[in-house]
Amino acid sequence: xxxxxxxxxxxxxxxxxxxxxxxxxxxxxxxxxxxxxxxxxxxxxxxxxxxxxxxxxxxxxxxxxxxxxxxxxxxxxxxxxxxxxxxxxxxx
Ligand SMILES: [Zn+2]
Numbered sequence: 001x002x003x004x005x006x007x008x009x010x011x012x013x014x015x016x017x018x019x020x021x022x023x024x025x026x027x028x029x030x031x032x033x034x035x036x037x038x039x040x041x042x043x044x045x046x047x048x049x050x051x052x053x054x055x056x057x058x059x060x061x062x063x064x065x066x067x068x069x070x071x072x073x074x075x076x077x078x079x080x081x082x083x084x085x086x087x088x089x090x091x092x
Contacts, residue, residue: 019064021066022064024069026066029041041067042067045063046062
């Protein structure tokens with residue numbers, strides 16, 4: 001006899017992170033909307049600690065900033081402090 005039985009399958013869920021700019025609340029860090037093959041992304045962080053072959057103890061301080069705010073606010077602020085941008089062609 002073939003018996004049909006409906007079995008409840010629990011929905012799976014996963015944790016996903018999305019990042020927004022601390023200043024303007026727009027998506028950032030790879031979540032920025034782009035057109036066609038445009039590239040946009042900003043990572044601002046500093047790592048400190050120790051790294052060994054079998055493990056690491058590293059603390060990270062990071063800021064979430066979109067590319068528009070980086071260009072409009074962060075670059076001028078860094079330049080005002082004396083930092084000089086280094087530009088390079090990343091194409092291939
Ligand atoms: Zn922003």
